[in-house]
Amino acid sequence: MSAMYRAEVPKYAALLGIVEDVNADVLATLPPGPRARVERARLEVERHGAIRVGTARELGLLRRMFAIMGMQPVGYYDLAAAGVPVHSTAFRPVDRGSLERNPFRLFTSLLRLELIEDPRLREVAAALLGSREIFTPEALRLTERHEREGGLDEPAAERFVLELLETFRWHAVATVDHDTYRRMHAAHRLVADVVCFKGPHINHLTPRTLDIDAVQAEMPRRGIAAKEIVEGPPPRKVPILLRQTSFKALAETVRFRGGFDQEGAHTARFGEVEQRGIALTPKGRALYDELLGKAQDAAASKDYASRLEQAFADFPDDLDTIREQGLGYFEYSPVPGAGAGSGVRDIEQLLRDGAVRASPMLYEDFLPVSAAGIFQSNLGAAERRTYLRADNRGALEQALGCDIVDEFALYEAQQASSIAQCVAR
Ligand code: OOG
Ligand code: NI
Numbered sequence: 001m002s003a004m005y006r007a008e009v010p011k012y013a014a015l016l017g018i019v020e021d022v023n024a025d026v027l028a029t030l031p032p033g034p035r036a037r038v039e040r041a042r043l044e045v046e047r048h049g050a051i052r053v054g055t056a057r058e059l060g061l062l063r064r065m066f067a068i069m070g071m072q073p074v075g076y077y078d079l080a081a082a083g084v085p086v087h088s089t090a091f092r093p094v095d096r097g098s099l100e101r102n103p104f105r106l107f108t109s110l111l112r113l114e115l116i117e118d119p120r121l122r123e124v125a126a127a128l129l130g131s132r133e134i135f136t137p138e139a140l141r142l143t144e145r146h147e148r149e150g151g152l153d154e155p156a157a158e159r160f161v162l163e164l165l166e167t168f169r170w171h172a173v174a175t176v177d178h179d180t181y182r183r184m185h186a187a188h189r190l191v192a193d194v195v196c197f198k199g200p201h202i203n204h205l206t207p208r209t210l211d212i213d214a215v216q217a218e219m220p221r222r223g224i225a226a227k228e229i230v231e232g233p234p235p236r237k238v239p240i241l242l243r244q245t246s247f248k249a250l251a252e253t254v255r256f257r258g259g260f261d262q263e264g265a266h267t268a269r270f271g272e273v274e275q276r277g278i279a280l281t282p283k284g285r286a287l288y289d290e291l292l293g294k295a296q297d298a299a300a301s302k303d304y305a306s307r308l309e310q311a312f313a314d315f316p317d318d319l320d321t322i323r324e325q326g327l328g329y330f331e332y333s334p335v336p337g338a339g340a341g342s343g344v345r346d347i348e349q350l351l352r353d354g355a356v357r358a359s360p361m362l363y364e365d366f367l368p369v370s371a372a373g374i375f376q377s378n379l380g381a382a383e384r385r386t387y388l389r390a391d392n393r394g395a396l397e398q399a400l401g402c403d404i405v406d407e408f409a410l411y412e413a414q415q416a417s418s419i420a421q422c423v424a425r
Helices: 002-008 010-029 032-040 056-068 096-101 119-130 137-149 154-168 178-187 189-195 212-221 282-297 304-314 319-324 347-352 368-377 393-400 407-424
Strands: 047-053 072-078 086-092 105-111 173-177 204-207 242-247 251-257 263-267 271-276 330-334 356-360
Touching: 002 010, 010 204, 010 212, 010 271, 047 056, 047 189, 056 072, 056 086, 056 105, 056 137, 056 393, 072 368, 072 393, 072 407, 086 393, 105 189, 119 178, 119 189, 137 154, 173 178, 178 189, 178 263, 189 263, 204 242, 212 242, 212 271, 242 368, 282 304, 319 356, 330 407, 347 356, 347 407
Parallel strands: 047 105, 173 251, 204 271
Antiparallel strands: 047 204, 072 086, 086 105, 242 271, 251 263, 330 356
């Protein structure tokens, strides 16, 4: 998918070049120990992407196909609250070994047709979505075969990947005439993006950088129009959660049905970068949300970066305090060669004795406010509207055909099992 997207969107290839240079610069400044750890880490394969689908059937089939690849829907993100008529989840690996091999996550949004006001337009949209098939016949056959036989042999597995890739390809020809496109676009640009095309083209890919501020500064130097602000927390000594920025979505030429002159532009695809930090507990996350809210509400007399920095002065910026206050998740491991007093069962005591160490766990998920910011910056300010609808996790789960995994429960379980192992040892 990365190779396909690089070929389809040359600016994404340019962005990858920046990320590679910046990461190399950061690595060069690290002492040998930490450098070796980062180099051995999954930096090269680290990435997320995003798609938007139109129907429960499409989402349900995707869930079955991603399950074959060991990816499950984790987290519920309600974007309607932020004026985008979708709700979303992220397909990703959940166990530690899989995350280490390749943590690829696909942020997947389902259009909420019920949020289109005009009932006639809603009907047209539903009919268009109902008559398209976003999967190849072979992808569907192989999915059923996997489910029936409990697996695929090597050639079939290779084939399955290539067939599924077709679903995410860009189509420069719309399935509707220009007028229908305009009407969908007037309802919301995202409605046009989902409804008027043959499939859910991948709309961005996102490599992980070790210094997002450096990437943000370098983009304009290399002629790439960057988003105005970096989403998420301010720069810190101890990175928390997730910071993201992107280049602005490109206006691309598409052809509409109904004649030679039916050409226009569609804006959907962009490139993003992310920097990840420690996963926060519900308590840490509540503090994060509170401080982010403060920064956003603060008088606009100061620029956003300083407001953010000021608000986050109240979030501890060293690992010990973050751990002691229960704000972040840690994985505990025995220190090789160190012994513990016999009978010591208390993890805090083991830490104090130097028998155990605690390392921060990486945040693997997304942030609704940041996601809304990424959506918005690629939709244009005029696209801002409000939908007075409650979130609807139940409907998304029904479309998926399974429960959504709770991201906090995953971090919690990993932390708890590392503690249990240390104590047993
Ligand atoms: C998804 C936007 C959200 C992120 O990184 O938060 C996202 C989209 O534009 O479809 O990808
Ligand atoms: Ni993204």
